[in-house]
Amino acid sequence: MKFKVPFCFSLLIVIKHVSPIEIWTKPYFSTLLPCSLSEEEINSSFLEVNWFHKGLGIAVIAGTNVIHIKEGFSVDQSAFSNGTFSLTVHNTTLSQQGEYTCSIAYNNSELYSSNITVIILAPPSLTSLSTMVVLHRENEIKCLAQGFTPPLIYFSWMKGGEEVRPPRPFTAVNHTSDGYFWAVSSLALTPTAEDKYINFSCVVNHAALQKPLAIELPLNFTQLPTVTLSTIPADSPSSPLTLSCDIEEFYPKEITVQWVQNGSILPDPPLVLPSPGGTFRTRHFRTLNKEERERSGEVQCVVWQPSVPEPISATVDLFITDTNEEGIVLTKSAKASVALMIISLVLVLLLCFGFSWRKRDEKQKSLSVSGIILPPRVIVGQKGRVTVSVEGRRVDRVQTTWFLNDKLISDTSQTVTEKGPLLPPGGEVGYYKLHTQRPLLSGNGSTQQLLSSLSFIPHLSIHKGAVFKCQVSYMGKDKVVVERVSDKFTLLAAPKVSDIQLTDPADSSGIVTLTAQASGFHPDIITFRWFCQGGELSPVAPPAPLSAPRPDAQGFFSAISQCKLPRTELERGETKVWVTVHHMALKQPITRETRGFIKRPHVSDIISYPAASSHSPKDPLIFGCEVTGFYPPDISVSWWRIIEEQDEEEIEECGDIWGPLLTHPSTYRATATLRVESSEKREREKTRIACRVMHCSLQEPIERQWQNSHSDAPSIPSSLSVQWKKWGIGVFSLTLLGGHPKAKLLWAAGGATLSPLVSTESQVEGEDGTRELKSVCTIQRSSGRGGQTDRYINSQRNRHTHLTEEAVTNCGIDGIEIVDEKDDGEIKMEQKRPGTPAVKRRREGEDEESEDEKKRGKESDIPMTNTVNVRREDKGGSESLRVSVEITHPALALPIYRTWTEPQEES
Template sequence: MKFKVLSYLWLLGLIKAGSSVDVSVSPGSSTVLNCSFALPALVDNSLLNITWSSGGSIIASKNHTQAGFFLNSTAFPSFPLTVFNATPHQQGVYECRVSYNDTDYATEVTLTILAPPVVSIISPEAVLKRKSVVECWARSFSPPQIMFTWTRGGNKIQEPQKLQVNRTEDGLYDAVSFLTFIPQISNQNISFGCEVQHSALVKPVLEEFTPHITVLPKVTLSVVPSSSHSSSVTLSCDISGFYPNNISVLWIHNGKKLSELPLSIQNEDGTYRRHQYHTLTREERSRGGEVQCVALQPSGQEPANGTIDLSTVDLRVQNPGLNKSAKASVAMMIISLTLVFLLCFGFSWKRRDEKLKSLNISAIVLPPRVVVGKKGRVTISVEGRLAERVQTTWFLNDIPIKDTSHKEKKYGAFRSASYTSRNSSVSVLSEKNPLLPSSASGYYKLHTQMPLRSSSNSSKQLFSSVTFIPSLAVHKGSVFKCQVSYKGKDKIVAERVSEKFTILAPPEVSEIQFSEPNEEGGVVTMTAHASHFHPDIITFRWFCEGGELSPVSIPQALAAPRPDAEGFFSAMSQCRLPKAELERGETRVWVTIHHTALKQPITRQTRADRSGTRCGLLLL
């Protein structure tokens, strides 16, 4: 008996506690946690008691295992615990404990959920020379370590920040970073960016925005002289120096709102001015009090206003008897007023003509996704009273675009540029500019929608667009440009340039290819190739019935996406399994390829005669 006790003590002395291990997995994937004990072959497995626990509660043992886990207590000596469909709530420290003859030995495994953040920017309306705060949010990520960096025009303006994050109910994390700046007029077309770095991202995510700056108006209120205190009075409200031109004007008399139709004129510096009149009736003037002209902007900022007190206004004109000298002066004044009237009439006629010719031209609208080989469309709208006299000229970069579809066919409300109705005075493509040669590669079809009457007054709205088939060699880094002018006129009324767009090309994925087994362990290498894709970010993920497999580490020159002569990329990924598993046909292996040009991942898989065979222990 004494000899048996000494033997047990000797065997227990051979059990060594393992070190802590970190395991990372994506949400919804399965993984395997292993004990790290060094046990000799002479230990009696039937005398060992194995338990896995987390957060103080037992997850699995020889007698019971919680749902979502699987303990292989016969797999000596790793005793693996399989976690199925891992959730953020399951991440943390797991303890593997072995009891032998009332003596415990433990090792720890840290399970981390890798979830990339979803980045978004909340940009308020920015007011010129007033403090503005922009929020950059990163949501639903794990682990909680994350960094934010702010940029202006591509240059770093704020060093990377390590922020305290908040844990959400679903077990993931949220964080926010703030950028405070005082907008200047030079910031109008400058791009700001928020760059987020996280361990679950292949590369940092950059979210950009361009501030839309509001310039508050200056309001001056004055009175137009009248001949009698009892007659009506006309007030003049001058509003200047504001931006953009979406201001509304209110007339308020003793707190009561008066109605008036606005009209704005654009200044040379891009801001707007508005000179507006309002005539008070005899009864309104007799009530006295204050009259306000209030300018409101959609940004919700404090309105600008001008105020005048009617009690201080006395514009009555005395009319005593006139002598000859006074009558001559009056005659000269009448002549002068007549000349002034004629000048004002000519000026008002000119302003009316300018008003008729004023156009409201939108920015160029790009398609949300531009995919190689699939049609896309860019559109611009023109609104004004003379919209039917407008012609548009389209360019790719600085090269005029010619309709290369060679089809005179109607498309619903749109018509080909090569077809022009005899009753239409709209020219979609200016013939005064050089066209693309007929041998030029690519597909371009020009459209115009006949002017439609707008809901406001007698304005009309015209739509012009270009349908094209994207080509990586032609359209990568390109921009569309549209020039708007009146038919028969050389002067360009306006020009709009689109933003640069990213060309997408989905990958072409090969079937899984097998290598000859190596001589040492009979291991087969499986290879998947992806080619002809753009941009270069692509992800391979290998799976079997037991969970996710780890890909083989291959040289960077082969693993990294490589561009070909046309600018498309190709890449490869490899995974290994024992030949015996594949020959029996019991192990089904599949690989998923993720790319931004794909709405759903592409899957390639091997076949197995019987389903349900798990390969969670075959991770290489």
């Protein structure tokens, strides 16, 4: 056994090193490691091949014999004769990844060496670890990625669809028991009340993932309480002492309260009540008996909350409390002085009471007004709401007025609907609806709370860069008590993303441009990321006018992104390409994908019509359906007969397929027809016909079943008329009888696929008054390696004349017969119809043509000649020429086709 290696023995001592190769695979998949040698011929019995994994031998091959190979590996001995010694790793595990070496020696001299690194790809899974946070304190939320390899992974964090931390590379060093990696990523944040309505997401990117993996982390909020500890004065230091512990503004409701004296816990049942702002409050009392008061020291009120490691506490020193109580014991003279002072104060208050009476209402009118609360996300076209909270004693007499910038806002909800136009011609400024909630008692019961809200639908031209103002005043008063102005808000509009468009290469490079377009978004910051099976693609810069987002007349932006790939990758239909579009208006990125130029066919319903224009019950039926919009052009059609919904059988006559015809760049269409004889037609009420179309883009065939229909059609000849002139020019014609309005004809020619041709039509009135539509198409086969038609005509010029009886391939149509041959080499052909007498030939002695011959010659002089090339370079030859015409008419349910096929050369 021999194969090719360098012939000169002096060159055999030179080792051929191959660049290291990386092979990526999945766990428990079989992996092929290539190793081949292609040089001059030598004797294979002097060859020795060794495979190593991390320096340890796993396979030894001597000549054509496998001397040793470890379990879990195999080689293909049938490929040794071609110099191929590839190694297959079965059920690849983590222990089998790493560097492999293939070494080939000839006559004990190393001839070839290659290093291959096997890397296993396992995608991660995500789990949330910590989502409990405390308001207004720094917290950490964590997510866990586990079960992945290799260890390099990228973590990023999203807040409300916006990226708050970009992807960062992280190399995991933690292993699980099975050898896979895990890693934890955390995000530090100080949450506010607005974060209660915003979603946080942890996103990871890994080499084993086709697209980023994300998990949402809904936050569980905790609000720390305010703890106040006070004492209720006792009659004497020896009497029991009551302590009051006030715990306010905490969330959630569940808390644990402990009384601690000198480190010892004193039990006490809790009492929890609601508090303003959605929080809770409670008050705990503790009465110390005489013995407990004598212990003295510090008394603490300690509050524990779930998931909060440190408690909140308040402390009172009993020693200081007792001292203060002793210090306030008054003598009789001191008590008299105090009483006199109190009487004086009462008199002063009575004198001032009359002056303060008028201002009493004003004191009750003191208000506490919050800032304007904006929605967390303002989406164009989606209803939003802004709110102001007003607290005070007399909020029932308060009124609020809203402004957009400095323009007064009125309630337009009765004249402008949510789904209607936001800018009617009446001068309104859009959709607004005012809401005022009736006053509610606040937490302490002495004040009331009023909520004033404004619902609106954001519009870019109205609200871009605008602010809301709310003025608070009393009813019947012009004076504005308080004015609040909102922050500027960012209007968000999600992009509309088109499908990926593929553009044919403009030169011979074979590089295809893939384009994705996003439109109708705001603001103008947008990101496109392209991916292909195997990794992320680098986008290319689009043309200068399209390189940056462009605003339209309404202020919305549009942008495009492009990348390039070889056409050969996309034509196979196996390479998946997708693009993700990221924008702050999106909670999740939008994805569009394509598998290249491969396009799925669309199949019309089956329509039947009589095969002849006589409409006799004995006439056969023609069934047909159109297949459009597919690529590549290879397509198959089968016809089936279904009987009473139970049995089905494939019809042996598979019918005909007209086409495929190139209609658009990389798009074809075809028509499938089936001829059914009258005997089958009589049974059609209990028999149904099905057409099944199969294409490489389909996992299962597309099926259409026949629906009974009937329509009239013009009289159409059963075949084409053909005339051949000098230099291989063919004049094809077809004459239609009757029919109104005028029929449409489309000529096409080619080999395996067809291309449209240019033709001319003329309409005349026949001898019997019937209108005749004559269509003529002239073609010339392009120069080069002559086809069968060229050789056929050359044989006529060399006086080797012979007849062709079956030149047309359609079933049941007679062929073309040579009826005239001129001295100058011109050959004339005419369609021979069944039942017509043979056309008279002009003998060699006749010099003048008849009037009919002159007329036919004049009609065949067509000014436009179509050049057709059916040569196929990949096969080194040429195909048979096909010329076909498609006839469409309003009276026809489906187009009718007449086809002429180039006769095969006789040996």
